[in-house]
Structure formats: C-alpha cells, structure tokens
Amino acid sequence: MTMPFRSVIAAALVVSALVVAAPASAQSAPPSPPSITVTGEAQKSVAPDIAQIEAGVSNMAKTARAAAEANNVAMGKVLLELKNAGVDGKDTQTSRLSIQPQYASNRSGPSEINGYLASNLVTVKVRDIARVAGLVDTLVTAGANEIRGIGFRVADPSKLLDDVRAEAIADARRKAEVYARAAGVTLGAPLLISEDTQQGIAPMRKMVAMQSAATPVAPGEETLSVSVTVSWAIKAP
Template sequence: MITRSIVAAALAACAAMPALAQDGARLDTPAITVSGEASVSAPPDLAQIDAGVASDAKTAREAAEANNAAMAKVLQALKTAGIDDKDVQTARLSLQPQYAANRPGQATVVGYRASNRVTIKVRDVAKVAGVIDTLVGAGANDVGNIYFTVAEPSKLLDQAREKAVADARRKAEIYAKAAGVTLGQPLSISEDGTPAPVFRAKTFAAPMAGTPTPVAQGEETLSITVNVTWAIKPGP
C-alpha cells in the first residue's frame, strides 16, 4: 500500500510539472511594475439633503400626531416645489421619552419627542438653496447633511483610468531608460479598490428668517490608481 501511494504521488507530480514550468516561464519574464494615478474633477449634478421634523409633547400619542401633521406639510411642500415622490425617502422614524435632569439613578419622564427624517434627491443642484428654504418654510426644524455628487460617474472614471495608465507608462519608460532596457507590452493591469469620490468646497449654512440659504456646490473629484506590469527587453 505504501509503494502504491508513493508511485501515485510521483505520477501526480510529473503531471503537474508542465504547468509549473509554464508558470515559472511567466514568473521569469523580465518586467517592471509601476503604479499610475489620475484624478478627474467635475461640477456635481445631483444633491442629497437630509431633513425632517422633531415634535415634543407631554404624551407619546400627542408627539406622534403633531409630528405626523407637521411632516405631512413638509412632504406636500416638496411636491409643490416639483420634487418627485421617487426622490423622497424616509430615512428615520423615532419616538423617544424625554427625561428630567434628576440625580443619578433617578429617571422621570417629562414628555416625548417624535421625529421623522427624509432623504431628498435634488436633480438640479441650482435648486438646492430653494429646496432648503421650502423645507424650513414648511416647518422642517431638523435640516442638515447635504451632499453633492455626480449622478453618472462612469465617463469621468473612464477618463481617469486612461490618464492613470498613461501615467504608469510614463513612469515605466523613465525606469526602463534609466536601466538601459526597452519597454515592451503590458503583462497585467489591475485597479486598486473601488474609486472613491472626494468632495470639495461644499458648505451649508443654517437658514435665517428672510435670508436665502447660502449653499456652495463646489466640485467632485474622482481618483484612480492602477498597477501595471510591463515586459522589458534588452536596450538597443
């Protein structure tokens, strides 16, 4: 039994030798590996606002009813302002007791707070300030967390990828020249992680009565990093 096992193992090893030889040939190919980086910026064309209503009352029912009525006014105001139903989504609902400031270990409920927050997509960033003013005018008293982004970043990312590969080639050519070799074909290309947008120059100021809300949309920057392995050949 032992002899048969040894023979079987030897045959398996022989069968694997061509694959190992092929892999070894690839590993032995002279090459240079470099990273290329690129960024593309564009003004955002989509905004997202978190807003809602918080209502206080003596009882949980009173707080909930007051909050429901107030939020209904906010939602109606958004619809009147031209925001589609599909662009308004409930983000958080809560009903919590409010406690008096007592000594440690003592908890006295003095009322309840009901809150309802929604996330609003604004597909025309020029209307963001107007939407915020509409929210506040309709009774929203919990407004914040405004984000700007590009609705379809694919084209921007593709531009960044082309620039990143060109940056990798530029670096590889510098190394090849310094080493006295010639740059060949790329052997592999990989992208680092998921491209993350970098948001710049976005501000939000709390609205004041009679004063339009100042909002700066800034721009969005998408960055790409690629790793490219290039074959090299002896120089001329």
C-alpha cells in the same frame, strides 16, 4: 540465495539514479518573466450635478402618541410643500423615524420620563443643483426644524472615469519608460493591470435650520480618482 556482488552494485546504482531523477519529474513552475511594475495615477475635478438634502421635523409631547401625531401633521405639511415645489415623490425618501422618551434630571433619585420626542427625517434628491437653496428655504418655511446637511455628487461618473483611466495608464507607461531607460532595457507588452477607483464625495455641509434670507449653498467640485498598477514585460536586448 546470496545476490552476486556485481548485482548488488548495479541495483544500488539504479536506486541512486531514481532518487536523483525524482526531483526533475516534479519541477516547479517556470520563473516569471522579467518585468517592471509601477502605479499610474490620474484624477479629474468636476462640478456635481445632483444633490441630496436631509431634513425633517421633531416634536415634543407628554405622551408618545401625542408626539407621533404632531410629528405626522408637521411632516405632512413639509411633504406637501415639496410636492408643490415640483419635487417628484420618487425623490423623497424617509431616512429616519423615531420616538424617544425624554428624562427629567433628578439628583435625589432615578430620572423620570417627562415627555417624548418624535423625529422624522427625509432625504430629498435634487436633480437641479440651482434649486438647492430654494428648496432648503421651502423646507424651513414648511416647518422643517432640522436640516442635517447637503451632499453633492456626480450622477453618472462612468464616462468621466473612462477618461481618467486612460490618463492613469498613460502615467503608468511614462513612469515605466523612465525606469526602463535608466536600467538600459526596453518595455514590452503589459502583463498585468489592476485598478483602484475612488470617487471623491463632497462632504455633507451642516446648515442652520432657521434662516429667513435665501440659504447660501456652495456645491464645490467632486474629484474622480483612478490608480492603476501595471506590470510591463521587459524585452530581451
């Protein structure tokens, strides 16, 4: 049976209305409120209160066993002197232990092993910065023939970083207010705050292994830095 012409027109109008209305039922999320996004920065330099000394002994011998035994004896003397100097055992940790073959150069053929090098490095944590120079001398006197370096840091920077965070937020607000005044708007509440924290570490300082005089040590300062990104809402005029 043929549908009347008026019914066909009515059905077409209904379908068209549904097609037009379909996007409205799947509307996208509302646009983000207008905002000003800035980065605030702050930093603070402080004197470190803890140090780490990396030192050790190396011994050459014809056989790996002989090198290892000589190395064990030498390191035993070093550890004993550290204990006698008042360094707690928990503050001394082995950082590297190795035995490596040493080759003699031979231009006419393959290189041959002419001995073995045994090395033992320890990291000594020093909780009193004033003792660093004296402990370096103690290590050298005890037989340490490798002083790899000294590092300085702040043992617990959390409270100091909290102060720097507050300064970074204040810097972000100051910048946002400058932009707001220039744009003729008013700042509202912060919409988003994200932080990038970096704790500056004093570089390892290379030391001369054998020194008879007191070893000069300069701990310097450590810089604690905080960078925050803040998005501030803009109030309607």
